[in-house]
Amino acid sequence: MIKSIFFTITFVFLISLPTLSRSQRCNKDDEKVLFKIKKSFGNPYHLASWQKTLDCCQWYNVECDANTSRIISLTIFSGNISGQIPDEVGDLPYLQTLVLRKLTNLTGEIPSAITKLTHLTMLRLSWTNLSGPVPSFLSKLTNLNFLDLAFNDLTGSIPPELSTLKNLNAIHLDRNKLTGVIPESFGTFTGNVPDLYLSHNQLTGTIPKSLGYLNFSTIDFSRNQLTGDISMFFGTNKTIQTADFSRNSFEFNISEVVFPASLTSLDLNHNKIYGSLPAMLTGLNFQYFNVSYNRMCGQIPQGGDLQTFENTSYFHNRCLCGSPLPACT
Template identity: 85%
Template sequence: MRKSLFTIPLLILLTLPILSLSKQVCNKDDEKVLFKIKQSFGNPYHLASWQKTLDCCQWYNVECDLNTSRIIALTIFQGNISGQIPNAVGDLPFLQTLVLRKLTNLTGTIPSAITKLTRLTMLRLSWTNLTGPVPSFLSQLKNLNFLDLSFNDLTGSIPPELASLTNLGAIHLDRNKLTGVIPDSFGSFKGSTPDLYLSHNQLTGTIPKSLGYLNFTVIDFSRNQLTRDISMFFGPNKTIQIADFSRNSFEFNMSDVAFPASLTSLDVNHNKIFGNLPQSLTGLSFQFLNVSYNRLCGQIPQGGNLQDFTSNEYFHNRCLCGSPLPACT
C-alpha cells in the first residue's frame, strides 16, 4: 500500500519541538535584576517561582509587556517578606507599576533609586513598616497617576513638591505619623485635581485658602489636629462627592454654606461647627451623613433623606432638635 505524500511531512511536524514554548522571552537584564531583588529579600518562599527553569515572564508577582518582553509590573502582596526596598528596584527601566503592599516586615526608608523609574504610573507602598519622610524626590516621577504611601510609619512634613505632579489622580498619605501643615502648593495642582487622603496623621494648622480654588471629588482630612474653616470646599459649582473632616478642630458657621448637588457623603463629627443645618441639605442624596459632636442648633430640616439616619449621626450638639432627635420645644 502506497503511503500518502503528506504522511512523512506530517509526522516530522508532529515530532518537532514546540519552539514557542521553549523560547526564553524574558529580558535577561530584567531577570538579573529580579534575582537581585529576591536575594535582597532573603530568597523568601513567596518568590519561589523565581527560578531559572521558568521564563521570568511567567513568574508570580511580575508582568511582562507582550511586545517588548520587558518587566512592566512588580506586585508583591501579603507575603512573608523581610528587609528594605532594594536599590535594584530602580533598575527595571520599563516598570510602570510598583506595588509592595501588606508586607509588615518591610522596613527602612523609600530609596531614591525609585526616581530612575521614569515610566512609573502607579506607586503603592502601603501597609508596611516603612519609616522616614515622604520623599520630595517622588516629584521626579512625572508620569505618576496614583501614589499610595498609606498605613506606614512615615514622619515629617508633606513635601510641597508633590503638587508638581500633573497626572495624579489620587494621593494616599493617610495612616502615618505626618506632622506640620498641608502645603499651600496643594492648591495649585495642574491638570486634574487628585483625590486627597491625609487622614490619621498629626497635621496641624489651618487649611490653605488656595485649596478652595480647586474642584476636589474626594477629600479625607479626618483624625488630625486641623483648625478653622473648611467651607471653601463647598459651593453650588463644586464637584465634591465624598468629604470627611471628622475629628479635628474645625470651627465655622454651617448656616449659610451652600452644599453642591454632587455631595453624597459628609462626615464632620467631633469638631466645633456651629449654626444651623441649612434647608438645602434636603435636596441632596446622602449615602452617609454625620454631624454629631459639634455645636449646632435649631431644627433638623425635614425632607430628603435626612431622617433616614439615626440619632447617632446628630446627637451631642448644643441644641439640635427634630426627627430623628427629640422634637423641638
C-alpha cells in the first residue's frame, strides 16, 4: 500500500515537471520588449492576451523557438492598432518573422531599428498607412527571403541596394506611390532571382536591359508609366511563368518575340504593342491571356488555348481578326 502511494506521488511529480518548465519558458527580456510594443500601440484590445499571468510564448501573435524559448515570430494582423512602428521591435534579437499587416491606422516611416533584426527572413509591412521612402537600410537584412511592403503610401524611388539581398525569393513594392526608374542593379541579383511585384506605382522610363540577363519566374510591372521594349524577358532559354506588363506604354513588335514553354499567364493590355500574334502561342498552356488595347494586326492563331478566352482578351487592337473576334475579311 505504501509502495503504491509512493509510486503514485512520484508519477504525479514527474508528469508535472514539463508543465512547470513550460510556465517559466518565456524569456523575460523578450517579455519586457513586448510590453513596450503593446504600450506604444496604446494597449489595444487586439493584444489583450499580452498579460503577465500568461507565459509570453502563449500570447496571441507571438511564436517562440521550441529549444531556446526566444521569440522568433511577431505577427499582428488585421487589428485596430494605431501609432507608428516602435523602435523596440528591433530589440527582439532572435526574430525571424515580422508581420504587421492590414493595420490601416499604422502610420509613420519604417524605423531603422529593424536593421538590428539580423536573423529576419520575412518582413511583411503591408496594407497599412506607412509613408516615407523604401529604406535603403533594408539591404542590411541579409537573411531576408521575403520582402513585402505592398499597399502602403511609400514614396520616392526604389533603392538599388535591394539587389544585394542574395536570399530574396520575392519583392512586393506594389500599390504604393513610388516614382523614378527601375534600378539598373535589379539585373545583378547574384543569389536567387526574386519575383518582382512593382505594379500600381508611378514608375517611369525604360526597363534596364540588365534585367534581361536574369531568368525571372514572375514579373508584375502593371499600371505604371513605363516605356520601351520588354521582349528581353522572353526567349527559349527563359522559364518565366507569369508576366503582367499591362497599362503602361510599352512598344515593340510582338511577332518577333519567342515565348517560352513555361509561360502560363501573359497580360499585355493597354500598351502600344504592334505586329501579329506569333503562331507559337498555340503551343502554350495559358491560364490567362490578354493583349487587348494595343496596335496589333493580323489573324489570331487558331488552336491551343487562344480561343478559350473571351473577345475582351483581344479587342481594341488596330486590325486583329479571327475567332474569338470577327472573321478576317
